Amino acid sequence: MQRRTLGKTGWELSVIGYGAIKLPLVSQKECDILLNKAIDGGINFVDTADCYGDSEEKIGLALKGRRKEFHLSTKIDERDGIGVRKKLERCLRRLRTDRIDLVLFHDVRGSEYDRIFDSGGLEALQKARTEGKILEIGISIHHSLPIMRKAVESGVFSVLMVAYSALDEDRLAADLLPMAHKTGMGLIAMKPLAGGRLADRPSVLKNRKFNQGESLAQVSLRYVLSNPNITCAIPGMMRLYELNENLQVGRQPRKIDREEVKALMECVGEAGKGSCRNCGYCLPCPEGIPIPDIFRFENYYDQYDLKEWAREQYQSLEVNANVCTGCEQCLEHCPYGVSIPEKMKFAHRTLQ
Ligand code: SF4
Ligand code: SF4
Known part of the structure; x- marks a missing residue:
């Protein structure tokens, strides 16, 4: 499995990480098989969140005894000190570990960004870092470029997790990602298959041919990983075939060629028609609707x-x-x- 360095953390992460958002949809037994096969297959980054149902518990059970073989990341919704501390303790308990490698403020939007600083959330994670309960502090932001910029300029976060796929708009790739990379921030692409919209759909794929018979999902992952600023993509997985397809992408890295990008963009046009890409161009709404x-x-x-x-x-x-x-x-x-x-x-x- 190809590895890349995650910014200043110096961690060598597998280019494919395990996105654990879908684990609540499968049994513990299936989860045991999936996660152990993932680690055996070379994946060394597992990402979950406090709000992903029982995902943390399932990871804790499935990978007990293998904790040293992978970097573990979770995300917390709270912004204030008390909330963050409480949730962090629960994450540690549910994940059955005494140290989480990366904890991110989850899905930060609007005024929440300032609350991280003003109401003790950041301080709580910094204290947890000093105590050795966590190693790095990150932030996940889905679509707001201004907030991403603020986070990069703050110099406070080691890792920025962004929604990035072939369906996402170009400003992110052209502007923000290189800027963040230059500062030494590690960049992780969440939703690299656009929340499942770039997973295979026979109607969209008819007549589409990618190199070596690869699927839309595989070429979409290659598209994300062709961006050198991205260290790791974390597709959500709940089926063995998904895991195997994604492992194949990480094991046989190659930059997609022009013809494939063209074919992919044609699919993206079809797959994305009428679907929100979270670009934010429609804002502001006069009524203030986000x-x-x-x-x-x-x-x-x-x-x-x-x-x-x-x-x-x-x-x-x-x-x-x-x-x-x-x-x-x-x-x-x-x-x-x-x-x-x-x-x-x-x-x-x-x-x-
Ligand atoms: S609805 Fe708004 S955020 Fe969604 S794709 Fe259209 S302009 Fe972008
Ligand atoms: S009020 Fe409704 S229709 Fe008007 S801009 Fe806002 S979301 Fe769009």
Whole structure:
């Protein structure tokens, strides 16, 4: 398995990491097989989150006794000191370890960024680092380039985890990633298959031929890893065939060629038609609706079965989809043809 250095941490990570978001959807037995095969296959980075159902517990059980063979990462939703400390203790317990290599502030949005600094969250993780409970502090940000920029400029975080796939807009790859890489921040690509939208779909794949008969998912991963600023991509996996396909990508690294990029972009056009890519071009909505966040929660609800968490997140929004007036201002700005007002109604019905 090819490895790359994760910025200033100096860790040599496998280019494919294990994204554990889907583990709540499989049994402990399946999880034992998947995770052990992943480690045997050369994966040495496992990423989960406090809010991914019983994912942490399953990892703790499946990989007990193998803790030294991989870097373990989890993410915490809390921003204040008390909340962070409480959640961290629970993460350690559930993961059955006395040290987590990387802990990230999860899915940081809007004013939450400042709360990390002002209400003790960062301090709590720094203390945990001094105590040896964690090694590195990171931040995961899904789509806000201004917040990503702030995080890079702060110099506080060792790792930035970003949603990055062939469906994501170019500004991220062209601007933010090289800037972060230059500062020595380690960059990890989450959602490299766009939350499952770039997983294979026969209707989209008809007549599409990638080199060596590779699947859409494999070529999409190669696309992400062709960006030299990215250390590791963490596709969510819950089936053995997914693991095997992804292992193959990491074991036989190659940059995708122009023809493949062309074919991939044609698929992306089809796979992404009408789907939100979290670019944020539709903002600001005159009513203050955080449109991309709402679509992301809906994706969590649908694709990852994190129904309770997605609802909680939606219900904690200051402004939700229910106030959409149907003014259609956002439609003019969305380059991907998402029927936003219509989908806002649907999202509200699903998540309220
Ligand atoms: S709705 Fe359209 S413009 Fe808004 S974030 Fe999604 S893809 Fe981008
Ligand atoms: S249609 Fe709804 S979501 Fe779009 S800009 Fe108007 S109020 Fe905001």
